[in-house]
Amino acid sequence: MNTIGSRRNFLAQVAFIGLSLPNVLRADGNSSIPTYGISNVVKSSENDYRYYKVDVPSSTPFHIVTKEKCTLNSPFLPSNEYETMGKPFPINADSSKPVALIEGKELGLKGHIEVYDLPTGYRLKYKFSPLIEIPSHTSVSSDYLIDTQKILDELPESLHESLVKAGAKIILAKDPEDAYYHYAPSQKEADKNKKPIQNGKWVGYKDGQWFDNRKFSHAPSRNNDLTIYSPEKYEDPLENLIVDRKKYKNAFKYTLLHELGHVIGNVKNHADKADFNLAFESDKRRLKVLKNNDVAYAYVSKYEAFAEIVCCFLGGYPNERKRDTLCSLYECSEFVRTKVLPDLGLKFSENDVEKIIENHYVAYS
């Protein structure tokens, strides 16, 4: 017998047997899976990894790292030091079952991150919304993935379920190339030659909002389309500027809720219904003066009006903009409130609306 070989075997055995860390609970099938909390965000900066310190009683703390590039299946890494078997969580005989759970609150996530002890090391998994998809040709940062999940976590459950059931999708990708043009290559040239709408720019910042004038930037722009394309970074070609959505969290949230508005409209073609059409025409006729420029976009078309109104009901935009949108487009808003949202399990009384907008809910003229 080779001495070195047997020593190796012996060491391997020690590694396996010696995993009995005092006071670390085992997930042995008889007891429930132990849950640990994140006690500290060890390092945090915009462009770097973030380290989250997980408290393991009477053992060295465990760090998890949000990855710069990630896919839905593998959004987090255990820090290298602990990416070994048996430390600090014991091996579970059944590697398909998690050995521990980490409370996701500190990362802004609802529920638990599951820790799997695989032959290759620890694998951390979190159940993201089935609405989110990261295609295999691209990747995003875990922060962007988490930001997206946080927005979806705030949606009422019945709405989330309806969207999943309808087959809605939010495709996350690194940039417009991977997001839009991968699916519509011919659109790329058309967009390059497109005349800018605002400020002589394709993409820019105005009135506290980023805008993106590319034809394909709105994701569910086509009829019946239930897919939102959501690039993490996009380029302003005139300014030679890379815009990172993670840095404009509110704008990102509003954009996503607006696009979800289109998706909701597309599920049953609500914006094409005769009643909605009448409401839109009537709102346009009634409104003599636009009191708030932020509402102008809602008048671009009945589809945009629909999306903007849904965005307001779902909690997008500051209160003032919500108020001015719903009161300017009062009849459209009433259509959405009474004919669309109840189907999705969302019931808003007029009183609820007044609470949302912190004002009287009346038609502007």
Ligand SMILES: [Zn+2]
């Ligand atoms: Zn839109």
